Amino acid sequence: MSPHLSTDRHRAAAGDRVTGPPTPPSLAVRLAGVTLASPLVLASGVMGLSASSLERVAAAGAGAVTTKSCGLEERQGHPCPAILPFAHGLLNAVGLANPGLDEMAAEIAAFQARTPVPLIASIFAKNEAGFAEAAGRLLERVTPALLEVNVSCPNVASEFGQPFAADADACGRITAAVKARARGIPVAVKLSLQCPSLAHVGRACQDAGADALTAINSVGPGMLIDIDVRRPILANQVGGLSGAAILPLAVRAVWDLFQAVTIPIIGTGGVTRPEDALQLILAGATAVGIGTGIYTGGLELFAATNAFLADRLAHGGLPSLDALRGAAHG
Amino acid sequence: MADTMQTVPILEVIAHHAGLKSFLLPPVLEAEPGQFVTVWLPGVDEKPFALSGRRPHALEITVKAVGPFTRRLLEARPGDRVGLRGPFGRGFSLTGGAVLVGGGIGNAPLRFLAQRLDEAGLPFSWLAGARQAADLPFEAYLQRDPRVRIFTDDGSAGTAGPVTVGLATALASGPAAVVCGAGPEPMLLALREAARRAGWRAELSFERYMKCGIGLCGQCCLDGSGLRLCVEGPVLDEAAMQGVTEWGLPHRGPSGRRPSAGPPSR
Numbered sequence: 001m002s003p004h005l006s007t008d009r010h011r012a013a014a015g016d017r018v019t020g021p022p023t024p025p026s027l028a029v030r031l032a033g034v035t036l037a038s039p040l041v042l043a044s045g046v047m048g049l050s051a052s053s054l055e056r057v058a059a060a061g062a063g064a065v066t067t068k069s070c071g072l073e074e075r076q077g078h079p080c081p082a083i084l085p086f087a088h089g090l091l092n093a094v095g096l097a098n099p100g101l102d103e104m105a106a107e108i109a110a111f112q113a114r115t116p117v118p119l120i121a122s123i124f125a126k127n128e129a130g131f132a133e134a135a136g137r138l139l140e141r142v143t144p145a146l147l148e149v150n151v152s153c154p155n156v157a158s159e160f161g162q163p164f165a166a167d168a169d170a171c172g173r174i175t176a177a178v179k180a181r182a183r184g185i186p187v188a189v190k191l192s193l194q195c196p197s198l199a200h201v202g203r204a205c206q207d208a209g210a211d212a213l214t215a216i217n218s219v220g221p222g223m224l225i226d227i228d229v230r231r232p233i234l235a236n237q238v239g240g241l242s243g244a245a246i247l248p249l250a251v252r253a254v255w256d257l258f259q260a261v262t263i264p265i266i267g268t269g270g271v272t273r274p275e276d277a278l279q280l281i282l283a284g285a286t287a288v289g290i291g292t293g294i295y296t297g298g299l300e301l302f303a304a305t306n307a308f309l310a311d312r313l314a315h316g317g318l319p320s321l322d323a324l325r326g327a328a329h330g
Numbered sequence: 331m332a333d334t335m336q337t338v339p340i341l342e343v344i345a346h347h348a349g350l351k352s353f354l355l356p357p358v359l360e361a362e363p364g365q366f367v368t369v370w371l372p373g374v375d376e377k378p379f380a381l382s383g384r385r386p387h388a389l390e391i392t393v394k395a396v397g398p399f400t401r402r403l404l405e406a407r408p409g410d411r412v413g414l415r416g417p418f419g420r421g422f423s424l425t426g427g428a429v430l431v432g433g434g435i436g437n438a439p440l441r442f443l444a445q446r447l448d449e450a451g452l453p454f455s456w457l458a459g460a461r462q463a464a465d466l467p468f469e470a471y472l473q474r475d476p477r478v479r480i481f482t483d484d485g486s487a488g489t490a491g492p493v494t495v496g497l498a499t500a501l502a503s504g505p506a507a508v509v510c511g512a513g514p515e516p517m518l519l520a521l522r523e524a525a526r527r528a529g530w531r532a533e534l535s536f537e538r539y540m541k542c543g544i545g546l547c548g549q550c551c552l553d554g555s556g557l558r559l560c561v562e563g564p565v566l567d568e569a570a571m572q573g574v575t576e577w578g579l580p581h582r583g584p585s586g587r588r589p590s591a592g593p594p595s596r
Contacts, residue, residue: 046548047548048548049551049582050548050553050586052552053548056556077541079375080370083542083544083546084334085333094547097585097586098586099586103586224335226337226372228411229411231373233370235375295545
């Protein structure tokens with residue numbers, strides 16, 4: 001039997017169960033007290049430098065958008081090549097390029113003046129005090145729906161030392177410091193796989209007051225070498241791995257965190273097809289980040305994934321994604 | 331996938347003027363006029379360039395000294411290896427009756443367009459402008475072709491005056507078609523306006539600071555529409571130019587911040 005016929009039969013069976021006018025399923029999710037019309041979130045680092053860019057992604061179907069990670073000072077980032085496609089994904093070492101908090105605050109304000117889609121502001125810093133100061137300074141100027149704390153950028157290690165993400169205690173301290181300056185805005189901590197136990201780090205963040213976890217950041221760092229000039233291709237030599245190659249790592253990370261914490265998870269990493277987003281939801285994600293997937297799937301990936309998820313709900317006779325979240329755990 | 335890096339030896343270097351050269355490279359990729367490729371100098375940086383021509387056994391790019399990267403590239407010699415990726419973005423359409431309008435180094439991608447128009451047997455005219463003769467690539471070639479009119483601000487080649495002087499005549503000379511422009515943004519905006527008034531289409535090649543070429547880094551997203559110049563451009567038609575609020579402003583730099591004044595550098 002063809003998949004198409006099987007789908008039709010499934011649809012008919014679902015329809016039979018409905019009595020009265022069918023209620024269209026809702027893709028809306030609650031994320032740390034914030035309602036997203038779709039679980040799809042633009043991940044930090046992609047198309048996140050300006051209000052107009054973020055607006056375009058929101059219009060494409062994202063339920064929330066995340067800014068590029070922003071720090072206390074303007075940074076030019078690394079020279080190019082900074083973003084390098086290969087057969088199974090991307091390697092990137094942009095180097096936390098950002099216009100500085102004040103400029104980013106103006107972009108956030110411009111975005112929020114024009115669109116109601118929730119905005120997640122991503123911040124980074126060199127140390128615990130820097131995170132607190134960055135949160136404080138940004139939130140004096142704007143009120144994002146969520147604050148995302150990037151403790152895990154993998155490609156600026158020589159400058160910033162070991163990523164905090166490897167150290168559960170440090171993640172907890174940063175979380176508490178940011179929470180103290182967050183003015184009641186929910187705080188998500190963006191985690192990295194580069195740690196002995198993701199569950200341990202996730203619990204430390206939850207215990208310190210984190211309202212959500214974003215998992216995972218790009219992986220690695222990795223390296224690609226040009227075989228003719230015999231040098232690393234990225235100007236920074238090493239960079240974070242993203243794209244299809246890391247989907248299994250992201251699914252596993254969300255799975256582990258779902259068992260370890262009770263706060264919601266923004267499952268991020270390797271989503272290049274609509275089906276990938278559902279995998280992360282089944283592993284336990286409340287929301288799903290899309291970033292690198294825009295490279296191969298275009299901005300259309302948001303609408304296609306929304307349609308796919310809505311179709312799945314309709315076929316299953318399910319009113320919302322609640323019934324699918326974490327369903328793979330049995 | 332041509333977005334991955336391929337390094338190739340420079341086949342030949344052609345000097346036009348001081349600080350203005352063309353480089354012939356093995357044809358490891360194909361691009362249409364107006365699309366761009368990135369050129370990597372190992373250990374230095376990587377920057378976008380539109381092709382200036384396609385020869386039977388070579389791609390050609392043309393480079394003017396405008397910053398540290400281009401100055402280093404201009405020192406490169408045959409046999410030196412550079413990295414190529416691309417093609418990226420959208421280029422010019424091939425339309426008969428086109429009027430090509432170039433400003434300085436902007437005449438380089440138009441030469442590739444002229445080459446393709448010739449191959450397709452499509453008629454065109456070309457207004458080639460520059461501040462001075464020394465800023466004009468392919469000057470000898472341009473002088474020979476009767477379809478080309480040269481304009482320089484200082485009169486050191488062709489007619490003295492801005493390239494837009496010749497535009498009204500060109501737009502009145504035939505049935506409405508398309509103006510294909512590449513060069514400084516003020517010139518492009520003047521072309522846009524002139525084309526709109528004359529009822530011609532415009533296809534204009536814009537520049538912004540770019541890091542990825544694949545629509546992810548956000549550096550080249552235009553304020554107002556969010557259009558990604560590296561994917562939906564760099565050649566824009568009137569519909570694609572609509573809604574943009576940053577025309578004529580200084581470009582966002584590598585940090586993403588838009589400087590309050592001063593020219594962009596590369």
